[in-house]
Amino acid sequence: MTLTPPNSKKPATLDHVxxxxxxxxxxxSRVVNRDSNVSAKTRERIERALRxxxxxxxxxxxxxxxxxxxxxxxFMPHLSSFYFAEIFRGAAKACRQYGYHxxxxxxxxxxxxxxxxxxxxxxxxxCDALILTPPTCDDEKLLDALDRDGMRYVxxxxxxxxxxxxxxxxxxxxxxEELVQHLWATGxxxxxxxxxxEDHLAATIxxxxxxxxxxxxxxxxxxxSIVRPEWNEPIADAGREATLRLFRDLQQKPDAIFxxxxxxxxxxMAGVRxxxxxxxDDVAIAGFDDSYVAQLVWPPLTTIHQPIADLAFRAVxxxxxxxxxxxxxxxxxxxxxxxxxx
Amino acid sequence: MTLTPPNSKKPATLDHVxxxxxxxxxxxSRVVNRDSNVSAKTRERIERALRxxxxxxxxxxxxxxxxxxxxxxxFMPHLSSFYFAEIFRGAAKACRQYGYHxxxxxxxxxxxxxxxxxxxxxxxxxCDALILTPPTCDDEKLLDALDRDGMRYVxxxxxxxxxxxxxxxxxxxxxxEELVQHLWATGxxxxxxxxxxEDHLAATIxxxxxxxxxxxxxxxxxxxSIVRPEWNEPIADAGREATLRLFRDLQQKPDAIFxxxxxxxxxxMAGVRxxxxxxxDDVAIAGFDDSYVAQLVWPPLTTIHQPIADLAFRAVxxxxxxxxxxxxxxxxxxxxxxxxxx
DNA sequence: ATCATGAATGTCAGCGCTGACAAGCTAAAA
DNA sequence: TTTTAGCTTGTCAGCGCTGACATTCATGAT
Numbered sequence: 001m002t003l004t005p006p007n008s009k010k011p012a013t014l015d016h017v018x019x020x021x022x023x024x025x026x027x028x029s030r031v032v033n034r035d036s037n038v039s040a041k042t043r044e045r046i047e048r049a050l051r052x053x054x055x056x057x058x059x060x061x062x063x064x065x066x067x068x069x070x071x072x073x074x075f076m077p078h079l080s081s082f083y084f085a086e087i088f089r090g091a092a093k094a095c096r097q098y099g100y101h102x103x104x105x106x107x108x109x110x111x112x113x114x115x116x117x118x119x120x121x122x123x124x125x126x127c128d129a130l131i132l133t134p135p136t137c138d139d140e141k142l143l144d145a146l147d148r149d150g151m152r153y154v155x156x157x158x159x160x161x162x163x164x165x166x167x168x169x170x171x172x173x174x175x176x177e178e179l180v181q182h183l184w185a186t187g188x189x190x191x192x193x194x195x196x197x198e199d200h201l202a203a204t205i206x207x208x209x210x211x212x213x214x215x216x217x218x219x220x221x222x223x224x225s226i227v228r229p230e231w232n233e234p235i236a237d238a239g240r241e242a243t244l245r246l247f248r249d250l251q252q253k254p255d256a257i258f259x260x261x262x263x264x265x266x267x268x269m270a271g272v273r274x275x276x277x278x279x280x281d282d283v284a285i286a287g288f289d290d291s292y293v294a295q296l297v298w299p300p301l302t303t304i305h306q307p308i309a310d311l312a313f314r315a316v317x318x319x320x321x322x323x324x325x326x327x328x329x330x331x332x333x334x335x336x337x338x339x340x341x342x
Numbered sequence: 343m344t345l346t347p348p349n350s351k352k353p354a355t356l357d358h359v360x361x362x363x364x365x366x367x368x369x370x371s372r373v374v375n376r377d378s379n380v381s382a383k384t385r386e387r388i389e390r391a392l393r394x395x396x397x398x399x400x401x402x403x404x405x406x407x408x409x410x411x412x413x414x415x416x417f418m419p420h421l422s423s424f425y426f427a428e429i430f431r432g433a434a435k436a437c438r439q440y441g442y443h444x445x446x447x448x449x450x451x452x453x454x455x456x457x458x459x460x461x462x463x464x465x466x467x468x469c470d471a472l473i474l475t476p477p478t479c480d481d482e483k484l485l486d487a488l489d490r491d492g493m494r495y496v497x498x499x500x501x502x503x504x505x506x507x508x509x510x511x512x513x514x515x516x517x518x519e520e521l522v523q524h525l526w527a528t529g530x531x532x533x534x535x536x537x538x539x540e541d542h543l544a545a546t547i548x549x550x551x552x553x554x555x556x557x558x559x560x561x562x563x564x565x566x567s568i569v570r571p572e573w574n575e576p577i578a579d580a581g582r583e584a585t586l587r588l589f590r591d592l593q594q595k596p597d598a599i600f601x602x603x604x605x606x607x608x609x610x611m612a613g614v615r616x617x618x619x620x621x622x623d624d625v626a627i628a629g630f631d632d633s634y635v636a637q638l639v640w641p642p643l644t645t646i647h648q649p650i651a652d653l654a655f656r657a658v659x660x661x662x663x664x665x666x667x668x669x670x671x672x673x674x675x676x677x678x679x680x681x682x683x684x
Numbered sequence: 685a686t687c688a689t690g691a692a693t694g695t696c697a698g699c700g701c702t703g704a705c706a707a708g709c710t711a712a713a714a
Numbered sequence: 715t716t717t718t719a720g721c722t723t724g725t726c727a728g729c730g731c732t733g734a735c736a737t738t739c740a741t742g743a744t
Contacts, residue, residue, distance in 0.1 A: 025724095067729075
């Protein structure tokens with residue numbers, strides 16, 4: 001065993017530490033990895049040596065030996081949205097807690113195939129697992145590729161083949177019910193919804209819950225309507241146009257609008273204002289996500305909070321907890337946040 | 343050399359490919375790494391074998407052998423802001439282009455020390471280099487720790503010790519000058535600025551340029567004022583309060599407000615509206631960053647665009663381009679985007 | 685025909701760590 | 715006292731790849 005002189009620039013290895021502590025490298029490895037079965041005396045000696053040498057694990061070597069990378073991958077869509085910022089924040093926080101690291105792969109939804117991005121990018125990073133969010137979590141070709149490679153993954157808010165993997169999501173029903181109660185209690189009686197993407201399970205659930213709960217409260221069916229926005233960027237514009245369309249086409253003008261997400265809702269605010277109506281007096285508006293822009297606009301947006309970061313946090317937790325708890329898929333609650341628009 | 347049977351689950355190694363192509367592993371390595379000095383015939387044979395086996399480099403092994411990880415690290419601050427989303431987007435895009443991967447480390451500015459986060463987190467990931475943004479790029483203790491470890495880093499928009507490392511930034515002057523010209527040309531004559539953090543070089547530059555350019559246009563000094571917001575979250579509230587304070591304290595009410603960033607500007611919009619003034623008729627408002635919320639509010643915010651993603655992209659390019667081009671530090675242009683508020 | 689010359693290819697150690705197993709040790713059980 | 719069982723510690727190969735160096739081979743110059 002040749003040792004680099006202590007003043008060398010090269011980082012200390014297990015061998016250096018072992019030599020200093022007068023034990024074998026393996027024993028040092030045991031201490032580093034918190035194995036039991038190391039006597040207190042030895043452990044203490046080694047810990048001192050560890051400190052003295054400033055030892056740091058060489059991940060590459062460890063990975064090579066164990067074939068685990070302690071890396072968790074995720075796709076980062078082209079557009080910067082609150083949803084993804086939250087996902088990454090939650091995931092990064094969990095990674096930190098569980099000793100993993102988060103690797104991000106850029107991905108321009110629409111312009112390219114996720115499968116390609118996976119094969120050319122993330123696969124090369126040799127992550128231990130991937131976190132998948134909409135829309136990539138419903139890409140069957142991607143799932144096939146992952147299964148083929150034996151790459152583990154956890155899906156957040158999937159719409160299709162929910163049982164195909166461990167999956168997490170939010171219970172959208174709850175928040176929407178709260179919202180409906182609130183709108184009804186504050187005297188609203190004509191409702192419109194700005195819908196989400198048709199292939200998005202959560203969107204369907206939000207719609208169904210919205211109308212069903214209203215119906216149960218005895219709302220007149222002629223005072224319920226839905227409008228499907230054109231999905232072009234920026235999303236707020238889509239919301240604005242949908243709103244204008246709504247007021248143009250409808251006999252019975254709504255006094256409450258619920259949008260699939262906050263950006264659409266903010267667009268709706270612009271549209272309502274253009275029509276010379278005031279918020280919330282003439283029209284109440286509510287969004288979904290409780291994104292930070294909800295607090296930026298004026299009046300601040302009433303919206304339904306969903307624990308996005310928490311979902312990602314738990315997804316990482318599942319990955320880190322080695323065992324794959326298929327049964328324990330998690331569905332977290334959502335809740336209404338009343339601000340200035342409803 | 344023992345080979346795993348072809349139907350095995352384990353991924354192919356250089357040895358497998360080599361056996362299939364009837365060459366040595368080293369030659370395959372040459373092809374994979376695009377070394378010259380491989381005959382066209384051999385290369386072709388190897389490429390076929392590569393395809394047949396579905397070979398993928400094992401990064402851990404390569405890292406161990408070369409002591410490079412092809413990982414680039416960055417700190418992700420606690421709050422999700424447009425600025426950082428853009429930074430990561432640009433960095434991820436570049437990583438993809440240069441064959442690197444982006445590793446994010448959560449970091450709650452204010453609640454903990456970056457040095458700790460580095461030592462307990464990112465250092466363990468064994469990144470080849472780090473990208474540092476404000477405020478971490480000005481943390482001298484962090485820079486000391488990095489220098490001590492011999493960890494490379496590129497700083498974006500640093501305020502202190504600019505020559506200490508390779509650094510990139512935007513030329514804020516340019517955009518501010520355009521803005522001033524525009525405001526002046528559209529008849530504004532009383533100006534106020536909502537200032538940025540005092541220790542932020544860019545903030546100082548924006549302020550100085552704003553007032554200096556106005557002075558050169560012959561603006562009356564009594565019609566220039568500045569207000570320093572309290573930096574509490576959400577930032578928009580800070581902007582709103584600062585604006586209310588401004589109108590309360592000032593004799594000569596401003597007809598144009600320039601804020602350090604878009605969030606402050608949006609807060610200012612709320613404040614101005616509360617005072618019953620209209621935007622842009624009574625008061626023009628402009629921000630800085632051209633964040634996506636600038637397009638969400640109504641009227642859409644006039645702001646100065648800075649190429650945030652591009653800065654990060656170039657930072658990664660510098661890292662990937664092995665040589666450290668200290669001389670070629672980059673300063674990119676900014677420009678005015680006129681929308682509805684000024 | 686002979687010899688440089690440089691291109692093409694191969695050999696092999698070793699990067700730092702851990703899994704599997706072996707060996708040494710202590711203390712309780714027989 | 716001897717045996718057994720359970721701790722504690724050590725040995726060693728090998729994860730897959732590449733750098734340094736050695737070897738082989740073709741080619742044109744002599």
